[in-house]
Amino acid sequence: MKKIIVLTLATLSTVLLHAQSAEARGLEIAKAAEQADLGFGSSIVELKMVLKNKNGQTSERSLMTKTLELTEDGDKSLIVFNSPKDVKGTSTLTFTHKIGSDDQWLFLPSIKRVKRISSNNKSGPFVGSEFAYEDLSSQEVEKYTYKFLEEKGDLLIVEQDPVDPKSGYTRRVITYNKNKGYRIEKAEFYDRKNALLKTLTYSDYKLYKNKFWRAGTFHMVNHQSNKETLLHFNNYNFDANLTEDDFTQVALQRAGK
Amino acid sequence: MNYYKIITGLSFIFSLGFLPAQDNKATHDFELELGTEYRYFTKTGQFSGQKEHFPSVSIQPEYSVDWKDGEESINATAFFRLDVDDSRTHWDIRELYYQKTKNNWELNVGLKKVYWGVIESNHLVDVINQTDAVESFDGEQKLGQPMVQFVLTTNSIGTFNFFYLPYHRKRTFPGERGRFRFPIVIDQDDLAYESSAEEWHQDFAFRWSHYFGAFDVGLSHFYGTGREPLFMFDNTGNINAFYPIINQTGLDLQVTHNAFLWKLESIYRDADAQDFFALAAGLEFTFSNIDGNGLDIGLLGEYLYDERDELALNALQNDLFFGSRIAFNDTQDTSILLGGITDLESSSKIFSIEASRRFGSNWTAEVETRIFSDIDNNEFILSNFRDDSFFRLSIFRYF
Numbered sequence: 001m002k003k004i005i006v007l008t009l010a011t012l013s014t015v016l017l018h019a020q021s022a023e024a025r026g027l028e029i030a031k032a033a034e035q036a037d038l039g040f041g042s043s044i045v046e047l048k049m050v051l052k053n054k055n056g057q058t059s060e061r062s063l064m065t066k067t068l069e070l071t072e073d074g075d076k077s078l079i080v081f082n083s084p085k086d087v088k089g090t091s092t093l094t095f096t097h098k099i100g101s102d103d104q105w106l107f108l109p110s111i112k113r114v115k116r117i118s119s120n121n122k123s124g125p126f127v128g129s130e131f132a133y134e135d136l137s138s139q140e141v142e143k144y145t146y147k148f149l150e151e152k153g154d155l156l157i158v159e160q161d162p163v164d165p166k167s168g169y170t171r172r173v174i175t176y177n178k179n180k181g182y183r184i185e186k187a188e189f190y191d192r193k194n195a196l197l198k199t200l201t202y203s204d205y206k207l208y209k210n211k212f213w214r215a216g217t218f219h220m221v222n223h224q225s226n227k228e229t230l231l232h233f234n235n236y237n238f239d240a241n242l243t244e245d246d247f248t249q250v251a252l253q254r255a256g257k
Numbered sequence: 258m259n260y261y262k263i264i265t266g267l268s269f270i271f272s273l274g275f276l277p278a279q280d281n282k283a284t285h286d287f288e289l290e291l292g293t294e295y296r297y298f299t300k301t302g303q304f305s306g307q308k309e310h311f312p313s314v315s316i317q318p319e320y321s322v323d324w325k326d327g328e329e330s331i332n333a334t335a336f337f338r339l340d341v342d343d344s345r346t347h348w349d350i351r352e353l354y355y356q357k358t359k360n361n362w363e364l365n366v367g368l369k370k371v372y373w374g375v376i377e378s379n380h381l382v383d384v385i386n387q388t389d390a391v392e393s394f395d396g397e398q399k400l401g402q403p404m405v406q407f408v409l410t411t412n413s414i415g416t417f418n419f420f421y422l423p424y425h426r427k428r429t430f431p432g433e434r435g436r437f438r439f440p441i442v443i444d445q446d447d448l449a450y451e452s453s454a455e456e457w458h459q460d461f462a463f464r465w466s467h468y469f470g471a472f473d474v475g476l477s478h479f480y481g482t483g484r485e486p487l488f489m490f491d492n493t494g495n496i497n498a499f500y501p502i503i504n505q506t507g508l509d510l511q512v513t514h515n516a517f518l519w520k521l522e523s524i525y526r527d528a529d530a531q532d533f534f535a536l537a538a539g540l541e542f543t544f545s546n547i548d549g550n551g552l553d554i555g556l557l558g559e560y561l562y563d564e565r566d567e568l569a570l571n572a573l574q575n576d577l578f579f580g581s582r583i584a585f586n587d588t589q590d591t592s593i594l595l596g597g598i599t600d601l602e603s604s605s606k607i608f609s610i611e612a613s614r615r616f617g618s619n620w621t622a623e624v625e626t627r628i629f630s631d632i633d634n635n636e637f638i639l640s641n642f643r644d645d646s647f648f649r650l651s652i653f654r655y656f
Contacts, residue, residue: 059588085655086621113372116473120516121545128588245361248410
């Protein structure tokens, strides 16, 4: 009897140890990816968004994103729409927090109004695209729990479970490239029923300042609706030296004027 | 016309000192919005001369130039509408200002629009710009206000806004053919000023705003000629209306908690002829991404109180507003806003539906309808509008 208990305990502890190490390794990889991208300071990038419906019809948006790297709390970002023309100047300011919900303001240029909005809607689509708000928000390590899945050459595959119950996903499966500064090559998103919902592929990578990998193209495919969204990034500017003053409600109004 | 003098003066200042130097790379931007609309009033007007059909066209060109990496800019927006109602045919310089910014401060000189407040159904604290009253019923369209605005942002103690407002602009009222008018057609020039300096009374305003976690708060004070005329009725029913000198202190507050927005706006306005307190409080709750396809349904509820009682120009003296904002978050940005205002002391009710959608990449369409229902005959202001239920279709083309 004693033997059985010992044996069971031994098996259990091996299983536990193994499980813990998968989680620890997953977290370690996420932290390594964060570490590899540390120190970019700030960036400005213009991008074009191409939305394709299931019949192949397309519509386009162009926007500009400014990001300020912060280490003690999450990053700050400012997004300004340039087209379609009827929403030109519509802008958002987001203060990401490592723990708790983000702070977000919206600027409506036609009446010059700044409105604080709820950041509750994580799973909803960003301007009619296949990207959810949570896909585009600052990726803080604290927002997920991790499980290492497998290693294929340079590629490390990690499962990430969102901490926030308001997320539209049960899990994401992220493919990191450890030889290329832990840049992400692919992300698969599983919906609340744990069915594969979307696949995001990153391509046209470019190395900036000898350290920061940025993809030139994001391609999101929704497997359930057969709709697609492409993001084309123009050159990143890492030399603008943006400060906190560029991420205030006053700066938000200025950006959208 | 004094307004011309200001614009000539401003263009003189611009050409003198602020034009971009040759060695700076300047970025120019030009946009044009053309609009056509049809308003149809379902009932014959209460007063003689009022029309039912109002076809109309509008044009809004916008130009901006910035240099020194956006640190300095000149921004201009003009507006012109042609309408069946002569008073609604009007033009305006919505904005024409020079802006300079450096680190945490910003300076604006010229005609500009500024918005304050959090409430959807009424705009109490928003006191800087004159309302373009013939343009829309909701009071959200504003005339350009001449100003010098200085903004200082601090991380720890909030944002400070200082305004010097040298010139007052009168409100325009509908003409004989127009709707939303009184039995007597009011010409804007009939309205006098309390100040002997008339439109040149020098006005000042200040606003402090800050945010702490879930709280966004603003405190403001305005001293000068009020944007809202004061109406006095004598025993024979004649209207005596003028623009009083006011001191107005305002508070706006929003608490953003999960899907809830809790809102409060309150003002105290003090003039020789009239002191009053007004308040609006409400909440907004959004059910987001209901169908997994992006459908958002927001519910709005607001209580509106105004101590002026029936003399409140917008007739929102003790009313309840309820509404729903439906956003489809589709590629065409389809959205619908449903609303209703009900008077808690009488039978008067106003219902509204507004919807908009984009077509292609350069066209949008809007429909709006407002229904005045069971308007109490004892309502001083609103009873004049009881037959003014209407339907509007607008189409915009952007270049």
